[in-house]
Amino acid sequence: xxxNDLKFLEETFxxxxxxxxxLIHVPDRPKEREYGxxxxxxxxxxxxxxxxxxxxxxxxxTNLPSDVFCSNGYYSFPNLPMAEKDWKEADLIFDIDxxxxxxxxxxxxxxxxxxxxxxxxxxxxxxxxxxxxxLGLVSLPCQNCISGVKKEVLNLxxxxxxxxQIDDKNIRISFSGNEGFHVYVTNSSYNxxxxxxxxxxxxxxxFQSAIPERYGFPKNNPSRTSFxxxxxxxxxxxxxxxxxxxxxxxxxxxxxxxxxxxxxxQQKLEEMGKNSIGVKIDSNVTSDIHRIFRLEGSLNSKSGLxxxxxxxxxxFNPYTEACLIDDKPVEISxxxxxxxxxKNTTFGPYTNExxxxxxxxxxxxxxxxxxxxTSM
Amino acid sequence: xxxxxxxxxxxxxxxxxxxxYLKDKGFTLEQFASDPDLQLIVDKxxxxxxxxxxxxxxYTELDDPSEKETALPLNVFSFLxxxxxxxxxxxxxxxxxxxxxxxxxxxxFLQSDLVSNSDKKSEEFAIKIFRDVFKVTIKKxxxxxxxxxxxxLKHAVxxxxxxxxxxxxxxxxxxxxxxxxxxVRLIRRELSGYIxxxxxxxxxxSMSDGFEDKVKKxxxxxxxxxxxxxxxxxxxxxxxxxxxxxxxxxxxxxxxRFMLATFLLGRGQTIDEIAPLFKNAPDWNEKVxxxxxxxxxxxxxxxxxKYACPSCEKIKSNNLCYITPDCDNIINPMQFGKKRL
Numbered sequence: 097x098x099x100n101d102l103k104f105l106e107e108t109f110x111x112x113x114x115x116x117x118x119l120i121h122v123p124d125r126p127k128e129r130e131y132g133x134x135x136x137x138x139x140x141x142x143x144x145x146x147x148x149x150x151x152x153x154x155x156x157x158t159n160l161p162s163d164v165f166c167s168n169g170y171y172s173f174p175n176l177p178m179a180e181k182d183w184k185e186a187d188l189i190f191d192i193d194x195x196x197x198x199x200x201x202x203x204x205x206x207x208x209x210x211x212x213x214x215x216x217x218x219x220x221x222x223x224x225x226x227x228x229x230x231l232g233l234v235s236l237p238c239q240n241c242i243s244g245v246k247k248e249v250l251n252l253x254x255x256x257x258x259x260x261q262i263d264d265k266n267i268r269i270s271f272s273g274n275e276g277f278h279v280y281v282t283n284s285s286y287n288x289x290x291x292x293x294x295x296x297x298x299x300x301x302x303f304q305s306a307i308p309e310r311y312g313f314p315k316n317n318p319s320r321t322s323f324x325x326x327x328x329x330x331x332x333x334x335x336x337x338x339x340x341x342x343x344x345x346x347x348x349x350x351x352x353x354x355x356x357x358x359x360x361x362q363q364k365l366e367e368m369g370k371n372s373i374g375v376k377i378d379s380n381v382t383s384d385i386h387r388i389f390r391l392e393g394s395l396n397s398k399s400g401l402x403x404x405x406x407x408x409x410x411x412f413n414p415y416t417e418a419c420l421i422d423d424k425p426v427e428i429s430x431x432x433x434x435x436x437x438x439k440n441t442t443f444g445p446y447t448n449e450x451x452x453x454x455x456x457x458x459x460x461x462x463x464x465x466x467x468x469x470t471s472m
Numbered sequence: 473x474x475x476x477x478x479x480x481x482x483x484x485x486x487x488x489x490x491x492x493y494l495k496d497k498g499f500t501l502e503q504f505a506s507d508p509d510l511q512l513i514v515d516k517x518x519x520x521x522x523x524x525x526x527x528x529x530x531y532t533e534l535d536d537p538s539e540k541e542t543a544l545p546l547n548v549f550s551f552l553x554x555x556x557x558x559x560x561x562x563x564x565x566x567x568x569x570x571x572x573x574x575x576x577x578x579x580x581f582l583q584s585d586l587v588s589n590s591d592k593k594s595e596e597f598a599i600k601i602f603r604d605v606f607k608v609t610i611k612k613x614x615x616x617x618x619x620x621x622x623x624x625l626k627h628a629v630x631x632x633x634x635x636x637x638x639x640x641x642x643x644x645x646x647x648x649x650x651x652x653x654x655x656v657r658l659i660r661r662e663l664s665g666y667i668x669x670x671x672x673x674x675x676x677x678s679m680s681d682g683f684e685d686k687v688k689k690x691x692x693x694x695x696x697x698x699x700x701x702x703x704x705x706x707x708x709x710x711x712x713x714x715x716x717x718x719x720x721x722x723x724x725x726x727x728x729r730f731m732l733a734t735f736l737l738g739r740g741q742t743i744d745e746i747a748p749l750f751k752n753a754p755d756w757n758e759k760v761x762x763x764x765x766x767x768x769x770x771x772x773x774x775x776x777x778k779y780a781c782p783s784c785e786k787i788k789s790n791n792l793c794y795i796t797p798d799c800d801n802i803i804n805p806m807q808f809g810k811k812r813l
Contacts (some may be wrong), residue, residue, distance in 0.1 A: 097755060120622065137544075179725070179777070210753075229721075230754060230755075245547070258645075259619075259643050259644070259645075259648055260621060261645050261646025261647075262646075283622065285622045286621075286622055289622055289625060289626070292629045293622075293625040293626055293629050295785070295786060295789055296628065296629055296637055296638050297621075297625060297638060298624050298789065299637055299638070299639050299789060300637075300638040300639045300643075302786075303639060304639065304789065304790075305634055305637050305640070305788065306639050307635060307640050308637075309635065309640075310635070310640040310641070315612050329643075329644040329645075330643045330644060331643070332642075341683075344640055379727070379789055379790060383789075424776060445520060
């Protein structure tokens with residue numbers, strides 16, 4: 097990142113933290129957590145221990161971080177190296193991201209940036225300027241992406257509260273600050289589970305590794321009665337709904353499933369997990385019991401938006417509610433072949449031009465790597 | 473400690489305090505070593521270990537209900553003397569095999585106790601073993617036993633068969649439904665672990681002439697279990713696939729890179745040999761790659777952790793598994809192509 101951009105973003109982030117101390121809190125049981133942060137242009141600094149909101153705010157003001165994190169794990173000695181921390185338990189956290197949903201809109205709001213010459217263009221095989229094939233993708237997610245993620249979050253919450261019997265009041269949803277949502281499960285008997293156990297739970301939620309025998313197709317002599325019913329609890333019911341559509345189609349569909357054979361049914365189950373009924377959570381996030389997660393109320397340096405808890409996810413609009421940087425006009429040089437919308441205003445496209453736009457939009461583009469500061 | 477009746481001690485002899493039991497019955501260890509009338513029990517004890525070593529479960533006349541009067545003490549004593557012989561031999565392989573066979577025998581009783589509708593006491597005792605020894609709370613619901621999902625997961629992850637995965641279980645309201653057989657099977661590993669740990673924690677008595685011959689025979693028995701293996705140079709399909717992806721210049725996920733690097737490190741390759749594999753990756757940076765492989769190898773990093781190649785299960789979860797018949801039921805890519813001589 098260029099010196100000017102760095103300075104501009106650090107100043108803006110500092111101002112945000114200064115203006116929004118009300119949003120910055122240490123989580124429950126603060127002394128048992130590990131904290132960490134990143135600065136623009138540096139790697140992660142972690143294994144930090146903090147006790148109060150005041151400590152946290154002091155860390156923000158002195159270090160001007162680009163990103164701030166806090167562990168899902170609880171430790172006796174959070175500031176020691178990992179092997180000596182003495183892990184006690186960890187909240188169960190799920191991450192659902194628009195990039196993992198394979199939505200058809202994605203190609204419409206993704207452009208590319210050449211790693212060699214920094215040229216920004218619509219997606220193509222090589223850089224139009226220097227012909228390099230080392231290219232990075234930049235995506236500016238749209239409302240459709242957010243709706244897609246919300247749908248997955250609601251499906252996940254349904255499984256958590258019904259199948260896993262997790263109490264509603266122990267589930268908290270927050271917008272990640274970029275293009276996804278985090279679902280936190282705290283104070284549950286699942287907190288004690290290790291990484292391997294969590295991976296089994298992940299396969300459950302993603303509907304992965306299901307076998308035909310469990311879903312009605314035994315080794316020998318499949319019978320019509322063994323297949324699941326629409327009213328069955330858990331995955332049996334969801335598989336039945338997906339497979340049959342309605343009760344009246346059950347019989348006819350089973351005839352076909354049996355005549356197609358077990359191998360085809362196995363493939364059908366796998367396909368259902370991948371493309372329809374499986375919830376698209378990020379496995380690596382949920383299985384990690386030593387991870388540090390972006391802190392609620394902090395800015396995400398991939399976008400300049402805030403990681404924010406959502407009371408009512410269905411009504412929540414991240415591109416207005418989590419966009420908390422001020423709207424003072426600033427001049428930047430921008431290059432974005434695609435449009436994006438923030439605070440109900442549409443911006444772009446821009447072709448390598450100097451523009452004056454509200455600060456929140458300028459920060460968004462700079463964080464995405466498609467604009468740079470002209471001032472100073 | 474669970475208090476035990478006569479029947480229960482015969483079914484689950486590992487729950488008894490061995491030394492106390494002998495004393496209560498008015499016996500000493502020396503008597504077993506020297507008294508010809510008790511030789512039968514020492515012979516039975518040896519047979520019990522031998523059949524365990526051959527992976528047979530110890531079902532003989534000892535478990536025949538019509539022989540209950542004589543069988544009961546013989547059953548418990550032969551178990552206790554078997555432990556003495558195992559301790560004197562000091563062969564861990566035999567202790568492990570013996571523990572597993574005894575666990576399977578106990579499983580049979582636990583299972584029949586769980587379904588014995590006529591005998592409420594046996595059922596309660598079996599449920600108590602689950603709770604007190606294995607910290608698993610099971611409850612009877614109709615013909616099933618239910619167990620909370622987190623408890624189920626802690627035990628079920630020891631199995632590699634897909635049928636044990638949570639997704640292939642009847643799950644309802646935070647509970648997993650199991651048949652009596654499955655409930656007992658769920659704790660097999662813990663059961664044998666429990667028996668094994670009790671044996672390992674027991675004091676080793678001093679050698680008596682009467683036991684010497686049997687202990688020698690046990691050492692000979694153990695020699696059969698030394699296995700020589702050879703590894704062919706072939707890579708498993710997941711690794712072949714990862715290399716192919718990189719060669720094509722396509723992006724390999726973080727978990728894919730982790731798998732490939734840890735596998736090759738595990739096969740003894742050096743950082744110099746591994747790093748160039750990543751040179752076609754879209755984000756190739758030699759310095760970063762070498763640094764990361766070095767971290768995985770345990771040569772660098774704060775606590776010098778050497779990372780192991782992930783299990784097939786984990787690789788499957790990350791959509792990196794391309795299983796072929798050659799995989800032959802392995803549970804970790806490192807085992808691919810390993811053949812017993």
